[in-house]
Amino acid sequence: MKKVLVGGLCASLIVGLSACNSEPTEVKSPDTSKTEAAVAVEKALTSGIDFANFDKSVRPQDDFYSYVNGTWIKDTTIPSDRTSTGAFYDLREKSRDDVKAIIEEVAATPNLKVGSDEQKVAALYNSFMDVDTLNKLGVTPIQSELERVNAIESKDELVTYFARSQIIGSGTPMAFYINVDAKDSSRYATHIWQYGLSLPEKDYYLNQDERFVNIRKAYVEHIEKMYTLAGLPNPKASAEAILALETEIAKQHWDVVETRDSTKTYNKYQIKDLPTLAPDINWNGYLAALGADKQADIIINQPSYIQGLNQVIKDTDLAAWKTYMQWQVLTHAAGSLSEALDTENFEFFAKTLNGQQEQQPRWKRGVSSVNALLGEVVGKVYVKRHFKPEAKERMQVLVENLRGAYGDSIESLDWMSADTKLAAKDKLAKFDPKIGYPDRWENYDKLTIKSDDLYGNNLRASELSHEKELEKLGSPIRKWEWHMTPQTVNAYYNPTMNEIVFPAAILQPPFFNMAADDAVNYGGIGAVIGHEMGHGFDDQGAKFDGEGNMRDWWTEQDLTEFAARGKALVDQYNDYAVFDDLNVNGELTLGENIGDLSGVTIAYRAYKKSLKGKEAPVIDGLTGDQRFFIGFTQIWRAKIKEESMRNRVATDPHSPAQFRALGALSNMPEFYSTYALKPGDSMYIAPEKRVKIW
Incomplete structure (x- = not known):
């Protein structure tokens, strides 16, 4: 965590905080000349702020994140x-509870x-909750697939099986997908993305x-246990062979910074x-x-990876590849199989890799399964119950x-030319906002769901999803489609x-509070909203x-100016220490950091514009600007x-939560004036070094 100065306060007030060496922030009293009706309206509004979360021992000028959230973090x-827990995660728990009730x-x-x-909803949920049936079935649901892998007799058949493995929801070294052609948004194109690793990223292998x-040692032990539970041959030798092959695949992978470069990853081949x-x-x-052999072209996102994979396929014997593909079947199906396999899968991927101490109650995972396979079915009911038209x-x-x-x-940017401004405003005008829920719902008529066939339900859903994706090829762009x-x-x-898309579930406190003032x-x-616009x-x-x-x-000059501002933001975030031995990756998180900075900057401007020149009311002793920054x-x-x-x-291309707040606010002059930041305060950045992009 970034080292920040913590000092005592000269006053114990929540608002109007002043440091010992700074001027107090002025808080104006409510205008007593207002009509009773106007005062009544103001009183009806809440600040939407949970003061119990504040840590008054922290100066807001040093660490505004801890000042606003510190007591909650401690307790x-x-x-x-x-x-994890917090605003996003707790709201997700609420959403899950709401869906469970449905x-x-x-x-x-x-x-x-x-x-x-x-x-289908009832049968899918029951198939997940019926542990007795899953335990009786053991690995029987995937037995025919394992035998199919065993029957592979050549490298050509192996590569053909890569396609089937993806279609059924299993793993593959090449991920095929269909998306809008980035250089011709009127058509869908086929793509191939690097894939094939079980650990989070190539560094975990190298x-x-x-x-x-x-x-890596724990991963090998995990594979060995899974092979033993599944009754597969040579557990130890198989585990070592799988790690060895995944390591060779990892060596070919592009790193996480390279893969977010849309220019580098657009490579169209005939x-x-x-x-x-x-x-x-x-x-x-x-x-x-895959059913995509009639296409004339395909976009290879990482060509050098495909070249490297070609060499790995050539140099690795078929037996090792078959062992690897068996593992892909087993590990991707583990959550749909017996309790023993499911638990061992949790022990490594959730507990060892991510520190989760206990597996979630089965009902929670059952809800997640329904959301994944039949999300818009329950989504229709969710919207009726939890999303008001107002x-x-x-x-x-x-x-x-x-x-x-x-x-x-x-329009006000001093570094951008008139021609680039015109193009930027044209793009802004064409933003298509989607709010709450789709105008057209997904159709699940072709999907068969059985109450005693969890693995089969997932397999059929994956096959149908692939079929629907293929239907896009040569068809008009589905503007109505949602991806959440x-x-x-x-x-x-x-x-x-x-x-820009905002599902109904995020439109709740603390993000959106119908009872709070603007x-x-x-x-x-x-x-x-500004963050998502900022991504544009x-x-x-x-x-x-x-x-x-x-x-x-x-223009070339504008692009140079834009890149320089981005570089300054990279440097700022690279300096944030998450742990003593680990800093934020400013290059990986640049897009999200621009989104955060642009989002809060534009939101503040929009808030001030909404006041139409009037002074914001003081609510709970807080000025409008203070409520904005706390919100x-x-x-x-x-x-x-x-x-x-x-x-x-x-x-993750997102910075850790505290730096999403601190990093953006440290660049905002309006935050400095609201909380009287000065040189020596931990959040202070000299004016000439503050980043303003949009």
Whole structure:
């Protein structure tokens, strides 16, 4: 954790805090000349802030995150069946509880029509909860698949099986997918992405530090135990062979920074030329098995990986590959098999890798299974019960206010030319906001769900998902499609469709509070909206235009200025220490950090614009600006297990929660004036070094 100065306060007030060596922040009293009706309206509003979470021993100028969340951090214990807790994670638990109530109500309904959505929800949940049946079945559900792997007689057949392995939801060294063509957003294209590792990232195979050596040792022991439980031959030798092959695959992988570069990962090949790239890969068999052999071209995201994989396929004997593919079947199916296999799978991937002490109650995992396979079925009911129409209306107003503020900000930039500003504002105008839930729901008519066949349910769902993806090829772009369910606590920006998406479940306190005044909502969900808009203008999103096409719409000078600002943000975040031996990766997290900084900056501008020149009311003794910054900071409230945090720093493009708050606010002049920051305060950055991008 970044070292910050902690000092006593000159006053014990929550608002108007002043350091011993700084001027106090002015807090104005309410205007007593207002009408009784106006005062009554103000009193009806809440600040939306939980003061019990504050740590008054911390100066806000030194560590605003701990000032707002410190007591909660000290007093909160991460539940033993989780690796994290906090604003996001607790809201996800609430969403899961809400979905559980829907599922149990459906499951208790008598005489459900076979094949109906309700029957599928009940049968899927019951198939997950029926541990007795799973224990009786053991590895029987995957036996035929294991035999199919054993029957592979050549490297050509092996590569063809890679395709089947993915279609059934298992693992493969090459991940095939279909998405909008980044350089022609009017069409869908086929893609191949590097894949094939069970550990989080290539460093876990190659780093010789003791921690990684111990993880690899534990991984081999885990595979050996799984092979023993499954009754597969030569557990120890198989485990060592699997690690050895995955290590060779890892050596070919691009690192996490390279893989987020949309320019480097766009490499279109003619199908007929693939043998030139990788002559020992059976492209005809692979693409035919996927149902994609009629395409003229394909985008290879990491060409050098495919070249390296070609060599690994050539140099590794078939027996080792078959052992590896058996492992892919077993490890990906473990959660759908016997209790013993499921528990051992948890012991390594959740406990050893991420520090989770206890497995979640089975009902929680059952709800997750329903969300994964039938998410929009329960999503329809979730929206009716938990998402009010007025919430969507208020969100629409917020989105448009943010859009307007973003436009003002672009216009006011002193480093950007008029031509680039014009293109940026065109893109902003074409943002497509999606709020709450889809206008068109997913259809599950073709999916068969059985109450005694959990593995089969997952397999059939995976096969159907692949079939639906293939239907996109040659078809119009599905503008209506969502990539999150309404009950998901998250949001996203999709560059090839230039859309910002906010599922219903995130539109709740502390992000969005219908009972609170605008300040805390602009600081919370407003910053989230701004964050997603910011992705349209981060270091990767800025490569795409308003139509979703990746093209250069910048002048050379503007792009140089933009890159310099990004470099400054990289340097700032590289300096944040998560642990004594581990810092944030500023390059990996650059896009999200731009999103956070842009989001809170534009949200603040939109909030001030919404006041229409009027003074914000004082609520709970806090000015509007104070409520805004506190509202922003409390949404990042979180505690995470060390093991999980280390994994996230290695793989997650988001900075740890405290730095998402501290890093963004440390660059905002308005935060400095609100809390009277000065040289010597831990959050202080000299004006000439503060980063302002949008």
